[in-house]
Amino acid sequence: xxxxxxxxxxxxDDISEDSIxxxxxxxxxxxxxxxxxxxxxxxxxxxxxxxxxxxxxLAVRVLPRQADEFTCGQCFLVHHRSQLAKEVNGxxxxxxxxx
Numbered sequence: 001x002x003x004x005x006x007x008x009x010x011x012x013d014d015i016s017e018d019s020i021x022x023x024x025x026x027x028x029x030x031x032x033x034x035x036x037x038x039x040x041x042x043x044x045x046x047x048x049x050x051x052x053x054x055x056x057x058l059a060v061r062v063l064p065r066q067a068d069e070f071t072c073g074q075c076f077l078v079h080h081r082s083q084l085a086k087e088v089n090g091x092x093x094x095x096x097x098x099x
Contacts, residue, residue: 068080070084070092070094073091073092074091074093075096075097085098086098
């Protein structure tokens, strides 16, 4: 359903003055927009946590850490050197963790 954002908005007083017939028509309009979805199709695409994925193969190429990158000592993510904030106890810390 398209919304006209230029139309004047109703105040709380205007909403309370709506007739019962208008409210019933709105409820019927909302119910007519419901789409019937087959639950079996949804179950096939749903992956549960802890599911056995041992027969799945990843198609991702993993690169080792580059010379201009570092691993944050707090979040353990690999960042570019431009994200380096400080060194704490011999560990490099990124800007996000330092904030």
